[in-house]
Amino acid sequence: MLQSIEGIYKNGIIELAEKPTSVEESQVIVTFLETKSAPKTDQMMYFGMFAGSNQSTEEDFQIAEFVADTDDNLDWS
Numbered sequence: 001m002l003q004s005i006e007g008i009y010k011n012g013i014i015e016l017a018e019k020p021t022s023v024e025e026s027q028v029i030v031t032f033l034e035t036k037s038a039p040k041t042d043q044m045m046y047f048g049m050f051a052g053s054n055q056s057t058e059e060d061f062q063i064a065e066f067v068a069d070t071d072d073n074l075d076w077s
Contacts, residue, residue: 003023007016014030068074 001022003020005016005018005020007014009015009030009032020026
């Protein structure tokens, strides 16, 4: 009986997603699928990366707004 089980090859080890049924020992054929790499970008964050059920409001942005610290001895003019 042939079985197909998904797995991942990493650092010389194959990790199966599930245990094969009714198999104690068997020959195998491993086929490496073409991996789709994520597009390379210099951007570290992207829209929706931290999306959840709570959406930001205008008030959240006002709370987070940067206000110059007069004690930092920097010229904010």
